[in-house]
Amino acid sequence: MTKKDKLYQIYEVALRVFAKYGYKKATVEDIAKEMGMTKGNLYLYTKSKKDLYEKTVAHGLLRWQARVRKEMEGQDDIVKRFVIMCTKAFEYLSKDSALRAVLINDPTIFPLSPHEDRFTEINRASMDMLKGILQTGIEQGRFCKIDVDHITQFLFSIYVMFIIKAYVKPEGRSTQAMFDEGLGLILRGLLKNERQAGQPAILIKKRR
Amino acid sequence: MTKKDKLYQIYEVALRVFAKYGYKKATVEDIAKEMGMTKGNLYLYTKSKKDLYEKTVAHGLLRWQARVRKEMEGQDDIVKRFVIMCTKAFEYLSKDSALRAVLINDPTIFPLSPHEDRFTEINRASMDMLKGILQTGIEQGRFCKIDVDHITQFLFSIYVMFIIKAYVKPEGRSTQAMFDEGLGLILRGLLKNERQAGQPAILIKKRR
DNA sequence: GAATAAATAAACAAATTGTTCATTTATTTA
DNA sequence: TAAATAAATGAACAATTTGTTTATTTATTC
Numbered sequence: 001m002t003k004k005d006k007l008y009q010i011y012e013v014a015l016r017v018f019a020k021y022g023y024k025k026a027t028v029e030d031i032a033k034e035m036g037m038t039k040g041n042l043y044l045y046t047k048s049k050k051d052l053y054e055k056t057v058a059h060g061l062l063r064w065q066a067r068v069r070k071e072m073e074g075q076d077d078i079v080k081r082f083v084i085m086c087t088k089a090f091e092y093l094s095k096d097s098a099l100r101a102v103l104i105n106d107p108t109i110f111p112l113s114p115h116e117d118r119f120t121e122i123n124r125a126s127m128d129m130l131k132g133i134l135q136t137g138i139e140q141g142r143f144c145k146i147d148v149d150h151i152t153q154f155l156f157s158i159y160v161m162f163i164i165k166a167y168v169k170p171e172g173r174s175t176q177a178m179f180d181e182g183l184g185l186i187l188r189g190l191l192k193n194e195r196q197a198g199q200p201a202i203l204i205k206k207r208r
Numbered sequence: 209m210t211k212k213d214k215l216y217q218i219y220e221v222a223l224r225v226f227a228k229y230g231y232k233k234a235t236v237e238d239i240a241k242e243m244g245m246t247k248g249n250l251y252l253y254t255k256s257k258k259d260l261y262e263k264t265v266a267h268g269l270l271r272w273q274a275r276v277r278k279e280m281e282g283q284d285d286i287v288k289r290f291v292i293m294c295t296k297a298f299e300y301l302s303k304d305s306a307l308r309a310v311l312i313n314d315p316t317i318f319p320l321s322p323h324e325d326r327f328t329e330i331n332r333a334s335m336d337m338l339k340g341i342l343q344t345g346i347e348q349g350r351f352c353k354i355d356v357d358h359i360t361q362f363l364f365s366i367y368v369m370f371i372i373k374a375y376v377k378p379e380g381r382s383t384q385a386m387f388d389e390g391l392g393l394i395l396r397g398l399l400k401n402e403r404q405a406g407q408p409a410i411l412i413k414k415r416r
Numbered sequence: 417g418a419a420t421a422a423a424t425a426a427a428c429a430a431a432t433t434g435t436t437c438a439t440t441t442a443t444t445t446a
Numbered sequence: 447t448a449a450a451t452a453a454a455t456g457a458a459c460a461a462t463t464t465g466t467t468t469a470t471t472t473a474t475t476c
């Protein structure tokens with residue numbers, strides 16, 4: 001087994017342990033035990049507890065990102081790609097309970113203010129993905145000619161807000177409907193008037 | 209507020225904290241904070257962390273017992289009392305998630321072997337309750353003339369086994385059916401042949 | 417079988433946590 | 447009101463836990 005594989009395995013295990021106990025109450029021995037090794041050995045793979053935590057969270061965020069990327073690949077219609085990206089990115093945390101728990105325990109992972117973001121690289125990549133879609137949408141004449149950079153920032157901010165409202169500090173059950181309606185509104189703002197061109201309007205799948 | 213009330217409040221809070229973190233990861237400061245006091249002050253009410261834990265668990269067990277007692281009071285038919293006692297005692301933990309979590313985290317609280325039992329006083333009282341019902345059942349000619357002491361031990365042992373199987377180390381979903389069928393069987397063994405006397409047979413409510 | 421890598425267990429320092437105590441703040445009683 | 451009692455605090459201390467390092471052993475590779 002290569003060192004990369006082992007690290008992957010460690011991050012998976014560590015994510016579960018941090019999810020279960022939270023950063024403070026989780027010990028490196030908890031993680032080592034769960035890995036079936038001694039903590040001394042675990043330190044061959046990591047610099048410190050803090051470092052292990054940050055790497056573990058990054059691992060979780062990257063998996064989230066990769067999952068969304070993969071879901072999008074199937075689609076070549078750029079508008080549908082946009083919708084899939086939004087919906088899949090939003091619903092992901094409902095299925096990854098470990099990462100969700102870690103996020104609830106440490107909301108600073110996904111802050112509203114970019115200057116407080118410890119995972120700028122990862123989130124920049126997400127924004128680039130979004131930006132790319134907006135750009136090709138415009139090139140293909142499907143989206144209006146918007147200010148791509150600012151709209152990317154705008155949409156990503158909304159996305160972060162939704163994640164916080166839905167998973168990190170959940171209040172009611174209305175967030176889902178809010179998301180569906182909000183996405184519909186944004187899409188209408190984004191789309192060139194395809195309805196007038198006789199094409200059928202894009203519809204967003206509503207959930208129950 | 210009297211000292212008894214404060215202690216009651218402390219045990220309630222401590223039970224929740226021990227349920228959330230487990231004995232090892234819970235700190236007396238966690239409990240003090242949740243109580244809105246300093247740990248120094250908490251030590252005015254308790255001898256040590258271990259002592260607080262044991263008292264807290266005892267508190268939880270006594271509430272369980274009291275709840276069952278109260279449920280029984282409504283009934284004066286001794287056979288129905290018996291059935292209510294069994295079913296309510298068994299289903300209680302499904303509603304007390306805090307005590308259940310503490311039990312899962314520390315199975316030694318409710319051991320199969322009486323000589324490992326740290327809460328003999330409480331469990332003795334439960335057995336006395338059971339014994340009393342058997343005795344009056346016999347006196348009223350509803351139950352067979354069984355060896356009350358040994359049958360009390362026997363039934364209590366089965367009860368402990370069921371609690372472990374259903375809540376402490378749950379395996380499948382069949383425990384509920386097992387309980388219903390088992391109770392039916394035991395009741396038939398216990399009852400004097402009322403069916404031959406023309407009386408309607410006692411029926412146990414089956415759950416879904 | 418030498419050389420390298422991976423794992424261990426013990427050791428140590430730093431941090432946390434259990435426990436005590438002198439002092440302050442609040443409450444009761446005279 | 448003032449003395450007396452009780453309740454709460456926060457700092458201090460000791461004991462334990464935990465993060466981190468290192469010398470040594472075990473496994474793998476060449």
